[in-house]
Amino acid sequence: MRYQHQRFPFVRPPDLNGRPTRAPVLIVGAGPVGLALAVDLALRGVKSVLLDDGDTVSVGSRAICWSKRTLEIFDRLGVASRMVAKGVTWRVGRLFHRDKEVYNFDLLPEPGHKHPAFINLQQYYVEEYLIDRARDFPELIDLRFKSKLVDIERANDGVTADVETPEGHYRLEADWLVACDGVRSTVRGLLGLGFVGRTFEERFLITDIKMKADFPSERWFWFEPPFHSGQSALLHKQPDDVYRIDLQLGPEADPEVERRPENVRPRIEAIVGDRPFEIDWISVYTFQCRRLERFVHGRVVFAGDSAHIVSPFGARGGNGGIQDVDNLAWKLAAIAKSEASESLIATYDEERIRGADENILNSARSTSFMTPKSQMERIFREEALAMAATEPFARRLVNSGRLSLPCLLDRLSLQSEDDPGFLGGLAPGSPCLDAPIIDNLGNRAWLLNEILGHFLVLSFGHPVDVPHGVAQLTVVDGPADCADGHTRVQDADGLIAQRYGGIPGAAYLLRPDQHVAARFVKPTAEKIATAIERVLGLEAA
Amino acid sequence: MSEAKLDTSFRLGTRGDDVYAALIAAHDGLSADESARLNARLVLMLANHLGDAAIVIEAIERARAGIGKL
Numbered sequence: 001m002r003y004q005h006q007r008f009p010f011v012r013p014p015d016l017n018g019r020p021t022r023a024p025v026l027i028v029g030a031g032p033v034g035l036a037l038a039v040d041l042a043l044r045g046v047k048s049v050l051l052d053d054g055d056t057v058s059v060g061s062r063a064i065c066w067s068k069r070t071l072e073i074f075d076r077l078g079v080a081s082r083m084v085a086k087g088v089t090w091r092v093g094r095l096f097h098r099d100k101e102v103y104n105f106d107l108l109p110e111p112g113h114k115h116p117a118f119i120n121l122q123q124y125y126v127e128e129y130l131i132d133r134a135r136d137f138p139e140l141i142d143l144r145f146k147s148k149l150v151d152i153e154r155a156n157d158g159v160t161a162d163v164e165t166p167e168g169h170y171r172l173e174a175d176w177l178v179a180c181d182g183v184r185s186t187v188r189g190l191l192g193l194g195f196v197g198r199t200f201e202e203r204f205l206i207t208d209i210k211m212k213a214d215f216p217s218e219r220w221f222w223f224e225p226p227f228h229s230g231q232s233a234l235l236h237k238q239p240d241d242v243y244r245i246d247l248q249l250g251p252e253a254d255p256e257v258e259r260r261p262e263n264v265r266p267r268i269e270a271i272v273g274d275r276p277f278e279i280d281w282i283s284v285y286t287f288q289c290r291r292l293e294r295f296v297h298g299r300v301v302f303a304g305d306s307a308h309i310v311s312p313f314g315a316r317g318g319n320g321g322i323q324d325v326d327n328l329a330w331k332l333a334a335i336a337k338s339e340a341s342e343s344l345i346a347t348y349d350e351e352r353i354r355g356a357d358e359n360i361l362n363s364a365r366s367t368s369f370m371t372p373k374s375q376m377e378r379i380f381r382e383e384a385l386a387m388a389a390t391e392p393f394a395r396r397l398v399n400s401g402r403l404s405l406p407c408l409l410d411r412l413s414l415q416s417e418d419d420p421g422f423l424g425g426l427a428p429g430s431p432c433l434d435a436p437i438i439d440n441l442g443n444r445a446w447l448l449n450e451i452l453g454h455f456l457v458l459s460f461g462h463p464v465d466v467p468h469g470v471a472q473l474t475v476v477d478g479p480a481d482c483a484d485g486h487t488r489v490q491d492a493d494g495l496i497a498q499r500y501g502g503i504p505g506a507a508y509l510l511r512p513d514q515h516v517a518a519r520f521v522k523p524t525a526e527k528i529a530t531a532i533e534r535v536l537g538l539e540a541a
Numbered sequence: 542m543s544e545a546k547l548d549t550s551f552r553l554g555t556r557g558d559d560v561y562a563a564l565i566a567a568h569d570g571l572s573a574d575e576s577a578r579l580n581a582r583l584v585l586m587l588a589n590h591l592g593d594a595a596i597v598i599e600a601i602e603r604a605r606a607g608i609g610k611l
Binding site for chain 2: 375377380383387399402
């Protein structure tokens with residue numbers, strides 16, 4: 001059975017009855033990025049209005065590949081267990097050149113992480129789960145479907161949005177507007193902002209087919225496959241017997257001709273043989289690797305594809321957008337609640353532009369490798385591929401997509417100078433690593449599930465002095481005893497000590513988005529308070 | 542005579558893509574002849590940097606064998 005798209009009815013908002021809303025945060029676009037942002041803000045007690053011009057979840061699978069870091073973020077938001085249960089977990093990739101397998105890789109993650117390296121799950125499921133989750137916060141999330149943003153007026157302290165609905169227009173005021181409205185962002189257009197960067201002339205035909213087959217849960221990539229002459233192809237398995245097939249089209253291809261089912265069918269038959277299949281979705285994608293010069297424009301902030309776009313190899317679009325949310329939500333919430341100076345928002349620009357540039361660089365290089373432009377580039381690629389079968393080094397030069405890894409925020413404004421007393425572990429700016437723990441009741445659990453949305457001091461061996469009101473979690477080797485009122489967890493398999501270079505008496509200051517802000521071999525409440533002030537910008541306020 | 546052996550494991554750490562991109566960029570806009578000259582200069586420079594003739598000769602033989610037709 002095909003995915004059944006639920007329709008969300010238009011609900012007449014109070015604004016149309018003469019009762020205008022002033023939203024702390026107005027989110028435009030109910031895709032994965034906008035929905036995740038609404039949920040993250042709600043978890044921090046911040047209200048949002050979410051506008052979407054449609055009335056259902058994504059048509060077509062679109063973003064399908066969700067990375068471990070994204071699943072960790074989604075776990076904090078409360079949807080990861082549904083995603084992992086439904087998704088296809090995969091870790092093996094095979095690379096073919098012409099008719100031969102050149103090599104394969106196994107992303108087998110080191111043990112002791114709650115989430116797998118990657119799952120494949122259609123975007124419509126992710127949106128469905130996020131909408132269900134958003135419904136858990138009826139007081140905080142105001143979801144408005146069939147509500148189209150048509151104009152914005154900007155002021156120093158907020159925006160006024162003009163919203164078009166089936167029952168008329170209304171104006172809505174908001175302190176902040178976050179544009180999560182995708183690659184063809186209305187907000188970007190209204191502000192007259194353009195992207196900088198490269199558009200590749202190459203196009204890919206992206207199709208989902210429904211087919212009963214015993215193909216393994218692996219990523220298969222072909223350079224110059226026998227079934228699609230001269231081009232590249234990718235096959236990925238999704239839940240519900242759906243397979244994603246990406247086929248590179250030459251620069252001369254006419255997308256309108258190529259997307260006709262009678263032209264798509266023979267290509268798919270060439271891949272899957274005589275197995276019966278149904279075509280579920282066809283789309284033509286032009287490569288772009290570009291971004292806005294800045295993501296913050298006064299009280300208007302861009303996140304996800306409205307801010308930056310990448311080619312699809314490397315799973316960096318959807319994952320990049322969710323990492324934007326992870327970075328943005330706690331900052332917006334802290335500003336909205338006057339816990340931080342408004343200047344904190346500038347660090348969203350700083351940190352996520354670094355992330356976007358990393359994603360753009362990697363995806364642009366993968367795209368270049370797939371689409372050599374000169375004779376010499378073709379020769380280098382041909383020889384790298386030919387050598388890959390026998391020479392191990394050449395395999396690492398072959399580029400069929402560098403899969404999304406979390407971005408390091410080291411040496412950026414919010415992070416304190418590293419303490420040189422640590423050997424290894426996680427430097428300031430690193431995302432926290434997961435590890436198994438045993439709580440004071442003797443239950444096995446996960447470290448990242450204990451780092452939920454606020455500043456946390458992670459101390460080793462024994463509790464340390466922390467500033468008033470700051471939470472602390474102490475990692476101990478033996479059974480966790482919390483009788484004295486301090487929260488302790490046991491390092492179940494010794495992996496926390498290993499991953500954090502945990503010296504007894506040392507402590508990490510973790511940001512609300514599970515990144516290391518500072519660490520100290522000999523922590524004091526004062527040093528920790530200074531590091532927190534540095535993040536919240538209150539010193540300067 | 543040393544037991545020197547060509548190391549074909551990957552040795553560029555996290556910089557493999559940087560090296561590949563720099564190579565391709567260096568060839569950008571060159572004619573076939575100019576590209577061949579660039580490659581010749583690079584090979585000679587890297588061979589000298591390696592400083593181990595046995596390894597360089599092994600690499601030459603191995604690369605040559607991959608092209609075929611002796």
